[in-house]
Amino acid sequence: MDQNPPPANSLLRPDVFKSLTGSQWAEMVQRGQRETLQAKRTLFFQGDPAERFYLVNWGRLKLSRLSEAGKEAIIRYIGAGEMAAAVAVLKGRDYPVTAEAVEETEVTGWDKPTFLRLLHAHPGIAINLLGVVIERLDEVQQRYLELCSEGVEQRIARSLLRLMQRAGSRRADGILIELPLSRQSIADYSGTTLYTVSRTLSSWERKGWVQSGREKVVITDPHALVKFAEGR
Amino acid sequence: MDQNPPPANSLLRPDVFKSLTGSQWAEMVQRGQRETLQAKRTLFFQGDPAERFYLVNWGRLKLSRLSEAGKEAIIRYIGAGEMAAAVAVLKGRDYPVTAEAVEETEVTGWDKPTFLRLLHAHPGIAINLLGVVIERLDEVQQRYLELCSEGVEQRIARSLLRLMQRAGSRRADGILIELPLSRQSIADYSGTTLYTVSRTLSSWERKGWVQSGREKVVITDPHALVKFAEGR
DNA sequence: CGCTCTATTGATAAACCTCAAATACAGTGG
DNA sequence: CCACTGTATTTGAGGTTTATCAATAGAGCG
DSSP: OOOSSOOTTSOOOOGGGTTSOHHHHHHHHHHSEEEEEOTTOEEEOTTSBOOEEEEEEESOEEEEEEOTTSOEEEEEEEOTTOEESHHHHHHTSBOSSEEEESSSEEEEEEEHHHHHHHHHHOHHHHHHHHHHHHHHHHHHHHHHHHHHHSOHHHHHHHHHHHHHHHHEEEETTEEEEOSOOOHHHHHHHHTSOHHHHHHHHHHHHHHTSEEEETTEEEESOHHHHHHHHTTO | OOOSSOOTTSOOOOGGGTTSOHHHHHHHHHHSEEEEEOTTOEEEOTTSBOOEEEEEEESOEEEEEEOTTSOEEEEEEEOTTOEESHHHHHHTSBOSSEEEESSSEEEEEEEHHHHHHHHHHOHHHHHHHHHHHHHHHHHHHHHHHHHHHSOHHHHHHHHHHHHHHHHEEEETTEEEEOSOOOHHHHHHHHTSOHHHHHHHHHHHHHHTSEEEETTEEEESOHHHHHHHHTTO
C-alpha cells in the first residue's frame, strides 16, 4: 500500500467547517467530488468561470496570478486542509488566480449551489471564512509593503522564511522546504528574477545559511536568515 | 450653514448592512459614536489594539501600512459608506494598518461586542462582509502583481486611474482627483519615489495627458493613460 | 550516453533611486 | 497688497541596484 498519501476515505476537516456536526460534515463529504492531479497540472486557470470550490486533501497547490506579459506572481502555496477558490465562487466571478499542483495532489470539489446553501444554513461558516480571508489579505498587504520598501535579497530571505514556516520539516542539517522549489519559483514568489535568486543563494551558501540543490532548499541557519530579513 | 458635509443626522448605510431592517439599522446608528477628524489626524495606528470598527460618514481616510524603516505603502483610500478596521476587530488582533484622514472626515465607531453580536444575529452581514474583503484581497493581489511585473511609469498610470475611479470628478478640462494628492502620496501608492513621480507627471503634462499642480492632479486624457497603463 | 531541464556566473545595460539645489506655490500676518 | 515662511515640486548629476543576455556547467532520466 502506498504510504505517502493518508487514508483516502477520511477527509481532513478544516477549521472553517468546525461549526458543522459530524454527520453534517459526513454528508458534505459525500456530496463532494474527489479529483487527483499530477504534478504541474492546473486545477483552474485565471479567467475560468468560478463554478466549484476546493479543499486540498493531500498534496500542495501553488496559487498564482499571471500578467498579460506572462510574468507570474506566486500568491501562496496551500496544503492539506486549505481551501481554494471559495472566494471566487462566492463573488460569482471568474477566478482571479491560477491553481497548479506542485506535486501529486488530491482535492475535493463542491459545486457552487452546495457552497451557497451551506453558507446560508450555517452562519458560523461565513464568519470563519471571513477570518481566513482576512488572514490572507493581511499577508498580501505585508508582502506588498515589503516589495515596496525592501531590497531583493531581504525579500528573498523573507520568502524562504515564509515557505519554511508553511512547508518546512526538520532535518539533520537544517530545515528542508518540502516543495519542488526552483530558482524561478523563488523568484516568482519574491518579485525578482531567477538569476538574482541564484546569486543570492550562492552567497548564502558560502556563509553557511542555506544549502541548496536542484529544486531544493535547506535552511541551515534560520536565525541568521531572520536577522538578515529584518535588516539587522 | 456649512454646505460641504451632508446632513449629519442621517447615516449613509453601506450595502454590507442591507440585511438589516430600517429600524434595526436605526438602532445600530444609535449605538455608534460619531467622531470628527481634522485633516492629517490618524483614526488608528498600526499596532493599536483593535477595539472599534468604523464607518466613514463623510470625508476620506487613507489606509496605509508602514515599514519599520518608516516607508509608507498606501493600501487604499476609502470614502463615505466604506468601512475600516472591521476585519481587525473580527480577528481580535492589533490593527495591521494605519488610518489617517486626508481631509476633514466624520466617522461612526462601534465597539467590538456590538459588532460581534451583530454578526451573529444577522448572518447575512458576514456574507456581505466576506464579499467586501474578497474585493480588497483581489485588488491588493492585482497591485502586487503589477508591482512585480511592471515598470514604474506604468504603475503610476495605473495608480492615477484607480484613484480617478474612486475619487474622480468631471471638470471642464478633464477629471479631477478629489484628494489632496502630493507627489509623495502618489509615490507611496505606486511603490516609487516622489522624484520619479514628479518627472513622470512632467513628461505626461508635456504630452497633454494630465495637468497637475500642488497636491492636485487632473487627468485630461484618460484614454491615452489607459492605453499606456496597459502597455500599448 | 545523450537529452532536457535547471542552475551558475560574468559582462553589460537599463531602470530607478539618492542627493543637492533651485524654484514655485499657498497661506499668514503685517 | 506684499513680503515672509514653510511646504511642495522640479530638475540635474551621479551612483546603485537589479535585470538582461550569453555561455557553461550540472543533475536527473531513459
